[in-house]
Amino acid sequence: MELKYFIEKIKEECPDKAIDISxxxxxxxxxxxxxxxxxxxxxxxxxxxxxxxxxxxxxxxxENAHYYENKxxxxxxxxxxxxxQINEETDEEIERRTIPNYNEYLVDxxxxxxxxxxxxxxxxxxxxxxENHVIEASTWKDVLVKTCELLMAIDEKKFMSFENNxxxxxxxxKYFSVNPNSMRKPRKIGDKIYIETNQSGNAIxxxxxxxxxxxxxxxxxxxxxFRADYTNLNNR
Numbered sequence: 001m002e003l004k005y006f007i008e009k010i011k012e013e014c015p016d017k018a019i020d021i022s023x024x025x026x027x028x029x030x031x032x033x034x035x036x037x038x039x040x041x042x043x044x045x046x047x048x049x050x051x052x053x054x055x056x057x058x059x060x061x062x063e064n065a066h067y068y069e070n071k072x073x074x075x076x077x078x079x080x081x082x083x084x085q086i087n088e089e090t091d092e093e094i095e096r097r098t099i100p101n102y103n104e105y106l107v108d109x110x111x112x113x114x115x116x117x118x119x120x121x122x123x124x125x126x127x128x129x130x131e132n133h134v135i136e137a138s139t140w141k142d143v144l145v146k147t148c149e150l151l152m153a154i155d156e157k158k159f160m161s162f163e164n165n166x167x168x169x170x171x172x173x174k175y176f177s178v179n180p181n182s183m184r185k186p187r188k189i190g191d192k193i194y195i196e197t198n199q200s201g202n203a204i205x206x207x208x209x210x211x212x213x214x215x216x217x218x219x220x221x222x223x224x225x226f227r228a229d230y231t232n233l234n235n236r
Contacts, residue, residue, distance in 0.1 A: 003075070003078070004078060007075070007078045007079055010079075011079065011081050015081045018079045018081050019079075019081060019200065019203075020120070020200075020202070021079055022076050022079040022080070023200065023202040023203050023205075023206060024118075024202070025072050025075060025076050025079070026076060026206045027116070027202070027205070027206055027209070028072060029069055029072045029073060029076070030206070030209055030210075031116070032065050032068060032069045032072070033069060034219075035065055036062050036065045036066060036069070039058045039061050039062040039065070040058075040062060042054070042058045043055055043058040043059060043062070046058060077171075080171065080172075105228045105229060105230055105232075105233065106227065106228055107226050107227065107228060107229050109125035109126075109225050109226065109227050110225065111225065111226070112223040112224075112225065113223065113224045113225065113226060114219070114220065114222075114223065114224070115205050115208060115209050115212075115219050115222055115224065116219070117224075118202065119140065119200075119201030119202050119204070119205050119224075120200070120201060120202060120231075121229065121230040121231045121233075122201060122226050122228070122229050122230075122231075123138070123139075123226065123227045123228040123229075123230070124137055124138065124139065124140060124142075124143050124201075124224060124225065124226060124227060125137075125138075125225040125226055125227035126143075126224075126225045127143055127146075127147065127222065127223060127224045127225065128222075128223050128225075129147075129150060129217065129221060129222055130217075130221050134225060135150070138227070140199075140200075140201040140204045141185070141187070141197040141199075141204070143204060143208075143224070144187075144195065144197060144199070144204045144207065144208065145187050145189065145195065145197065147208055147211065148189045148195055148211070149189055149190065151211055151215055152189055152190045153190075154215065155215065156190065156192075158214065158215065159189070159190075159193070160192065160193055162175075162176040162193075162214070163176045163177050163178060163193060165214075167210065168207075168210060168211075168214070173196065174196065175195060175196045175199075175207060176193060176194070176195055176196075177193065177194055177196075178192070178193050178194065179194075180194040183196045183198070184196065184198035185197045185198040208222065
């Protein structure tokens with residue numbers, strides 16, 4: 001089965017899974033991009049040490065990584081589906097209606113999690129950046145909003161520039177805009193700019209990674225804390 005046909009069938013029969021695959025690939029693409037930068041630093045160090053054999057090795061690795069980065073980007077483009085409404089209230093409804101024993105799904109909210117993890121069927125407790133205190137947030141929308149508020153306080157000019165930064169917005173819709181009319185669920189940041197919150201937990205994770213990179217934070221500087229995990233419930 002050819003890749004294009006395979007992807008088209010996934011988009012037709014289960015568009016929600018096409019979105020899940022795309023979001024997972026976007027995280028992979030980000031990690032590969034970071035890897036290229038690491039080997040760029042290694043190459044510069046090898047040049048300084050006049051170790052030209054390693055320069056060639058690192059160059060080949062970086063070029064191959066870039067090739068796969070482009071291939072992943074092509075697949076992400078093929079997976080693009082028409083915009084759908086993200087219903088983040090699903091897990092909240094589960095809590096109210098279908099959980100027989102709520103305590104079974106609670107997790108230790110003091111355990112740190114990273115942005116490399118899968119946020120599907122997880123409910124957040126909060127997050128922190130560097131060694132700052134934990135900022136509580138009960139939904140992924142709130143995690144995104146409060147992260148944006150924190151970053152805007154650090155550098156407002158940079159944050160406002162995201163409206164016209166193609167890498168910070170979707171191909172067909174804006175995630176940052178001073179005009180909320182084209183957004184499904186806009187939330188205002190700093191009384192100056194809106195962000196789109198109609199996104200899944202993993203899409204929000206990917207956007208936060210982009211935000212951190214723009215602010216020159218390491219992805220490892222950001223920690224997430226979960227309140228509940230409904231993975232087993234949804235796998236029944």
